[in-house]
Amino acid sequence: MPPADDHATTLLKDTLVWDNHSCMPLRPDDHSYLEQLARCRDAGIDVVTLNLGMDLTSRSSHLDMLDSFKRWIDQNPDHYTVVRNVAEIDQARRDGKLAIAFDLEGMALLDDGDLDLVEELRSQGAFWMLVAYNRNNRAGGGCLDEDTGLSRHGRAILAEMKRVGMVACCSHTGHRTALEVMEHADNPVIFSHSNPSAVFEHVRNIPDSLIRACAETGGVIGINGLGDFLGPGEDYAAMMVQHIDHVADLAGPEHVAISLDYVFDQSEVYDFIDKMRESFGDEMASQFTCRFAPPDTFPHIVAALLKKGYTEETVSKILGGNWLRVAQEVWG
Numbered sequence: 481m482p483p484a485d486d487h488a489t490t491l492l493k494d495t496l497v498w499d500n501h502s503c504m505p506l507r508p509d510d511h512s513y514l515e516q517l518a519r520c521r522d523a524g525i526d527v528v529t530l531n532l533g534m535d536l537t538s539r540s541s542h543l544d545m546l547d548s549f550k551r552w553i554d555q556n557p558d559h560y561t562v563v564r565n566v567a568e569i570d571q572a573r574r575d576g577k578l579a580i581a582f583d584l585e586g587m588a589l590l591d592d593g594d595l596d597l598v599e600e601l602r603s604q605g606a607f608w609m610l611v612a613y614n615r616n617n618r619a620g621g622g623c624l625d626e627d628t629g630l631s632r633h634g635r636a637i638l639a640e641m642k643r644v645g646m647v648a649c650c651s652h653t654g655h656r657t658a659l660e661v662m663e664h665a666d667n668p669v670i671f672s673h674s675n676p677s678a679v680f681e682h683v684r685n686i687p688d689s690l691i692r693a694c695a696e697t698g699g700v701i702g703i704n705g706l707g708d709f710l711g712p713g714e715d716y717a718a719m720m721v722q723h724i725d726h727v728a729d730l731a732g733p734e735h736v737a738i739s740l741d742y743v744f745d746q747s748e749v750y751d752f753i754d755k756m757r758e759s760f761g762d763e764m765a766s767q768f769t770c771r772f773a774p775p776d777t778f779p780h781i782v783a784a785l786l787k788k789g790y791t792e793e794t795v796s797k798i799l800g801g802n803w804l805r806v807a808q809e810v811w812g
């Protein structure tokens with residue numbers, strides 16, 4: 481791992497840094513891990529998107545998590561703030577606070593057809609929502625299921641997301657459904673946390689054709705820091721740069737960014753996999769190695785990109801400028 485030298489540290493400080501998917505325990509009564517958001521601040525991160533839940537967790541659990549995060553952030557106003565638009569991100573940065581937005585992994589919480597919830601979540605800081613978490617839901621297909629494509633219900637949700645300004649994401653989603661989402665989109669669609677399968681083959685990684693289709697919408701692919709999706713090894717910065725490099729070469733550096741997918745309470749992952757083995761599939765569950773690039777990988781990624789010859793301007797886009805562009809276009 482290249483040392484995080486002064487050049488990397490200075491660039492991190494001078495540029496907007498956005499980790500677009502981060503996983504705190506989904507336990508609304510347990511705030512003990514939230515203090516570790518300080519690790520994001522120490523690593524130079526300015527914006528972090530916290531997960532509210534996935535198709536495996538209920539609608540009420542998503543709302544409980546949202547309330548819980550907001551309660552803790554309200555109690556810690558000196559260092560943390562919820563953001564709902566780009567102006568609030570700018571303000572948070574000026575104030576030296578970590579800006580916190582939210583994300584949802586799957587549309588199953590809208591299976592009952594009550595789409596008013598989309599606007600409610602958007603107004604409280606939800607930045608993106610993906611279509612289906614590994615398995616099919618009423619909206620569309622998951623990447624570990626027999627993908628039946630984007631449904632009418634899924635299209636209605638996407639239309640509502642567009643109306644209220646929430647970003648559509650196709651990570652975890654089946655490839656056919658993802659392509660249909662992107663073909664019908666007239667604003668940027670993202671893969672919030674998905675790696676190219678051309679660099680490392682895994683059911684959660686995505687083919688070059690989907691990377692190109694995403695870029696054509698003006699969207700961004702967030703490189704995931706989970707070891708199982710990066711490939712073998714422990715040098716997370718080097719592995720992430722390999723994946724970043726591939727997407728930058730294929731689609732242009734305007735279309736790649738970072739979403740560490742870091743799980744702060746790693747015992748929770750094993751609980752989830754045990755309880756919901758069906759969603760992950762036997763192969764993925766049994767091969768899971770629980771390796772994660774931690775927040776403090778960011779300075780090393782910067783150093784590695786600079787060493788590879790990326791310009792400061794390009795590194796800034798990859799660190800946060802590209803997510804910010806999507807936010808400006810969709811979130812407002």
Ligand SMILES: [Zn+2]
Binds near residue numbers: 585652741
């Ligand atoms: Zn995920």
